[in-house]
Amino acid sequence: MIGEIYQDYSKWMVKKFKLMRLRNHLNKREASKYKNFNREMPKIIQTQTIASCNFNCSWCPANKHKDLYNNGMGKLMDEKLFKKIVRDIPKDFSGDFLPFLMNEPLLDKRLPELIRFARKNLPEAHIRINTNGSLLTRQNIIEFIDAGANRIAISDYTQKKTIKKRILGLELAEDYSKKLKFWWDKNPQYEKTGINIHNRAGNVPSFPIPETPLRLFCNKPFIELPIGWDGSVVLCCQDWKFKIIMGDAKKENILKIWKNSKYDEIRKNLMNFNRDMPLCRYCDFCGFGIK
Numbered sequence: 001m002i003g004e005i006y007q008d009y010s011k012w013m014v015k016k017f018k019l020m021r022l023r024n025h026l027n028k029r030e031a032s033k034y035k036n037f038n039r040e041m042p043k044i045i046q047t048q049t050i051a052s053c054n055f056n057c058s059w060c061p062a063n064k065h066k067d068l069y070n071n072g073m074g075k076l077m078d079e080k081l082f083k084k085i086v087r088d089i090p091k092d093f094s095g096d097f098l099p100f101l102m103n104e105p106l107l108d109k110r111l112p113e114l115i116r117f118a119r120k121n122l123p124e125a126h127i128r129i130n131t132n133g134s135l136l137t138r139q140n141i142i143e144f145i146d147a148g149a150n151r152i153a154i155s156d157y158t159q160k161k162t163i164k165k166r167i168l169g170l171e172l173a174e175d176y177s178k179k180l181k182f183w184w185d186k187n188p189q190y191e192k193t194g195i196n197i198h199n200r201a202g203n204v205p206s207f208p209i210p211e212t213p214l215r216l217f218c219n220k221p222f223i224e225l226p227i228g229w230d231g232s233v234v235l236c237c238q239d240w241k242f243k244i245i246m247g248d249a250k251k252e253n254i255l256k257i258w259k260n261s262k263y264d265e266i267r268k269n270l271m272n273f274n275r276d277m278p279l280c281r282y283c284d285f286c287g288f289g290i291k
C-alpha cells in the first residue's frame with residue numbers, strides 16, 4: 001500500500017517537474033522576443049467602461065471582494081473620458097482595442113455607441129468584445145457589429161454549452177455569425193480541466209500564492225495597456241484592486257504613460273525574471289499566452 005502511494009507520488013512529482021521545466025523553457029523563449037522591445041505602442045489597449053460582472057466564476061476575483069476596481073463596483077466610465085482615451089490613440093493604430101477590462105462589457109448599455117465612436121476614430125484597430133454571452137441577443141449582436149466590432153468572443157462557461165446553443169439558435173446572417181467566436185468550446189468543464197487557471201495575482205480567494213516570487217518573465221506590461229473605469233492605468237489585467245497605478249488617463253496622454261519610467265523599471269525587472277515587486281510577487285501566471 002505504502003509502495004503504491006509512493007509510486008503515485010513519484011509519478012506526480014516527475015510530471016510536475018517536467019511541466020515546470022517546459023514552462024520555464026517557454027517563458028525564457030517568450031522573454032527573448034522582447035530583448036529589442038519597442039515601447040512606442042502597446043499591442044492591446046483595454047478600457048473598462050463599466051466596473052461590474054453579473055457572474056461569479058470560482059476562478060475569478062469578480063464579486064469576491066468589496067474593494068475591487070478601486071472601490072468602484074458598478075461605476076461607469078465617464079463618456080468624455082472614454083472619448084479622450086480614444087483620441088489619445090493615433091488614428092493608424094492597428095492593434096486590439098478592447099472596450100472591457102476585468103468586467104462583463106454588455107452590462108454597459110452604451111456599448112454600441114462607444115464602439116461606434118472608437119471605430120470612427122480608429123479605422124484600422126481590431127475591436128473585440130469578450131463576453132460571458134449571458135446578455136447577448138440577436139439585436140445587440142447586430143448592433144455591435146454594425147457599430148464596427150470585428151469580433152465578439154463568447155466564453156461559454158456553462159457545462160452544457162447552453163449559451164452557445166442559444167446564440168447559434170438565433171440563426172444570424174453569415175456576415176454576423178462569422179464574427180462570433182466561442183471560447184472553451186472543447187472544454188466546457190472549464191473548472192475541471194484547469195486550463196488557464198491561475199491565481200490572478202493573488203486575487204482569487206483560496207488559490208495558492210507562491211511562497212517566494214516566481215523567477216519568471218511576464219509579457220503583460222510589454223503588450224497591454226489596461227485602463228480602469230476611473231482612468232487609472234493599472235499594471236495589468238490581473239490588478240483587480242487597482243493596486244499598481246501606472247498613471248492617470250484623465251490627466252495624461254495614455255501613450256505618455258506607456259513610456260514612463262515606472263513601466264521601464266517593471267519591464268526591466270521582468271526581463272531579469274524578477275517578480276519581486278508589489279503584485280507580481282503574488283502572481284503565478286506563467287507569463288505568456290492567453291490570460
Ligand code: SF4
Nearest residue numbers: 053055057060062132
Ligand atoms: S470569468 Fe468573466 S464572466 Fe466569470 S466572473 Fe470573471 S469576469 Fe465575470
Ligand code: SF4
Nearest residue numbers: 201218236280283285
Ligand atoms: S506577473 Fe502577474 S501581476 Fe505581474 S505583470 Fe504579469 S500578470 Fe501582472
